Amino acid sequence: MHEAQGFSTRAIHAGQEPDPLTGAVVPPIYATSTYKQDGVGGLRGGYEYSRSGNPTRTALETCLAAIEGGTRGFAFASGLAAEDTVLRALLSPGDHVVIPDDAYGGTFRLFDKVATRWGLKYTAAPITDLDAVAAAMNADTKMVWIETPTNPLLNIADIEQLADLAHRRNALVVVDNTFASPYLQQPLALGADLVVHSTTKYIGGHSDVVGGAIVVQDGEIADAIAFHHNSMGAVAGPFDAFLTLRGIKTLGVRMDRHCDNAEVVAEFLAGHAKVAEVRYPGLSTHPGHDVAGKQMKRYGGMISFRHKDGEQAAVDLCARTEVFTLGESLGGVESLIEHPGRMTHASAAGSVLEVPADLVRLSVGIEDADDLLADLRQALR
């Protein structure tokens, strides 16, 4: 697999050579926990136990590294399992992390309710503001955690500038690339040390599997992650790895369609009388539009907007759509709608991460754009 090959060629082929025994063009689901040894220590394919390694997972991990432009990929049971492993592998009690002040709710909960009990300190800062991030750093800051675009406000952080700042102060840079997907944004090339994903979202792409990933460039970081991947054990199972790999093959075409549809939906919402504000990085009115244009191929499939008539109207709207399914999560082929204040971000209530009560979030799927517009039109009536 050549670095020079295009994104979709890598997505379809990296780690997925035809099976040498049968010629099967798709890597089999190796549903096995252990591997026969030919004499003690005589491993046939380098595998000894499936927490440590499984060929279906290896295929996925090789592919993940190839599509993120990294050297090593690691597949986890969930995005949060991947995040937890990053923290334990690379930080120690007493270390400090700067996190986005509108991070994904589950990420915030991991820092606030789990990692702090374990001795980690954090400051939530607006990561769109370089000076605010610099001010939030202290002598113990070992990591800057970036999410861009952010969930659910679609704020855009400048990865290159934040990486420069963090590296000047000897802090590692992690980018949660879930919202953009590696098709739209390549954080390692912009200076990030680690990329994490909830592969549950765009990478898997079909709302049928929960998973996570870490991709890294540096060998020492890779070794630390590899050790903790096995030692903490939050690995992806072979069935989940298979489904995720199946999803990855169409990531490029799916993302283009998500973007096409989201652009149309964002324009429609921006012109609607019941909509107070649309948050979509592709709109020229979005404060992060220029930075997004610089670091993203296109602007993605996520949109959030504020209902002019307030919280109850936003909640009612979510119950009235028919093509947009009311549900948490995002990044699948089907369009989803949700009320972050009461659903995905309910755990951030009362914190700095609390979201506006009249906010509605859309994950724009790959259905026909006309049907999406008709559905929003009737629901906003």
Ligand SMILES: *Cc1c(COP(=O)(O)O)cnc(C)c1O
């Ligand atoms: C969903 C999500 C996660 C958590 O991933 P899980 O697979 O649900 O554990 C992390 N970050 C972002 C941006 C997400 O959307």
